Amino acid sequence: NAGVTQTPKFRVLKTGQSMTLLCAQDMNHEYMYWYRQDPGMGLRLIHYSVGEGTTAKGEVPDGYNVSRLKKQNFLLGLESAAPSQTSVYFCASTGERGMSYTFGSGTRLTVV
Amino acid sequence: AQSVSQHNHHVILSEAASLELGCNYSYGGTVNLFWYVQYPGQHLQLLLKYFSGDPLVKGIKGFEAEFIKSKFSFNLRKPSVQWSDTAEYFCAVNKIGSQGNLIFGKGTKLSVKP
Numbered sequence: 001n002a003g004v005t006q007t008p009k010f011r012v013l014k015t016g017q018s019m020t021l022l023c024a025q026d027m028n029h030e031y032m033y034w035y036r037q038d039p040g041m042g043l044r045l046i047h048y049s050v051g052e053g054t055t056a057k058g059e060v061p062d063g064y065n066v067s068r069l070k071k072q073n074f075l076l077g078l079e080s081a082a083p084s085q086t087s088v089y090f091c092a093s094t095g096e097r098g099m100s101y102t103f104g105s106g107t108r109l110t111v112v
Numbered sequence: 113a114q115s116v117s118q119h120n121h122h123v124i125l126s127e128a129a130s131l132e133l134g135c136n137y138s139y140g141g142t143v144n145l146f147w148y149v150q151y152p153g154q155h156l157q158l159l160l161k162y163f164s165g166d167p168l169v170k171g172i173k174g175f176e177a178e179f180i181k182s183k184f185s186f187n188l189r190k191p192s193v194q195w196s197d198t199a200e201y202f203c204a205v206n207k208i209g210s211q212g213n214l215i216f217g218k219g220t221k222l223s224v225k226p
Contacts, residue, residue, distance in 0.1 A: 031212045040121070042202060042218040043156075050211050058213065090155065098212030099144060099163060105155045 003027070006091050006104035013081045013111045021076040021107050023091030029102070031094045032074040033058070034066060036087040037106075043090060049074055081111045114139050116205050118217035125193050126225050133188040133220050135203030145186040146204040146214070147177055156202070162186065173197070195226045 004025045013019055023032065030051050035043040045058030049068040063085060065077045074093075078085060091104040119134040137143065147159040160171025167179040177188045186203060203217040 033213070035216075040218060042118075042216040043204075045213055045215070048211060048213060056211070092214070094212050094214075096212075098206050098208075098210075098214075099161070101146075101158075101214060103156045 004091055004093055004102045004104040006089075006107050008107060009105065010108050011110070013078075013109065015081060015083060015111060017081050018077070018079050019081065019109075020078075021089055021091075021109075023074040023076070023093075023104060025072055025074075025091075025093040025102065027093065027095070027102065028071070029093035029095050030071075031096070031098065032068065033092045033094075034064070034074065034076045035090045035092065036060065036085075037090060038087050046076065046089075081109075083111045085109065086111045114207070114215060116203055116215050116217040118201075118203055118220050120220045121218070122221045122223070124223045124225065127195055128192050129224075131188070131190040131193050131197075131222070133201055133203075133222070135186045135188065135217060137184050137186070137203075137205045137215075139184075139205060139207050142208040144206050144208060145177075145179060146206075147171065147175070147186070147188050148202045148204060149199045150202065150219075151199045159188070159201075193222070193224050195224045198222060198224045 007022045033048045034046040047066040052071040055066045067075045089107045094101045117136045145162040148156040162169045170176045200219045202219045204214045
């Protein structure tokens with residue numbers, strides 16, 4: 001089925017550990033985004049990409065890195081996880097005109 | 113700074129009551145506007161969107177929204193809510209000509225009492 005797939009769906013990390021979240025889309029979308037959702041804060045943009053090989057910082061980029069080596073994949077990395085990064089992470093993609101967004105089902109990350 | 117404001121953090125209604133959730137944005141220029149719903153434990157689902165034309169937009173599940181350009185507002189309405197409408201509602205905006213970044217409000221939690 002066409003859409004955005006996020007892996008893993010759940011993860012528990014210890015403080016200081018690293019991990020990578022994978023977002024894959026099969027709609028040939030140019031634009032991809034990583035958001036984090038925290039209670040009472042809505043969704044905040046972490047990083048985004050406007051095409052293969054490009055990345056840019058969003059509203060809350062500190063502590064995260066991203067890569068877009070292939071058009072269909074957008075990876076979000078945490079080099080040294082902190083409890084403040086406990087959140088639900090959503091990936092999204094859109095075609096060039098930004099008129100329709102497809103969201104993944106989310107990754108619930110807990111850092112202890 | 114550009115932002116999206118949702119005025120109500122938590123709204124509690126009884127079934128059959130009417131609903132209006134406020135959303136204001138602070139962007140200049142032309143924008144696309146969206147309302148999303150998130151049921152407990154689920155991901156975002158698009159309710160409706162506005163790009164141009166008739167400022168009254170109808171969406172799924174009986175929801176509608178009105179774009180008032182002079183007030184920078186895009187309020188969500190439903191004439192008669194149901195218990196199944198219990199969810200969190202997010203207003204979102206992107207600026208035409210930007211990188212397509214969708215900026216979200218902080219959300220409004222709706223609780224409908226049966």
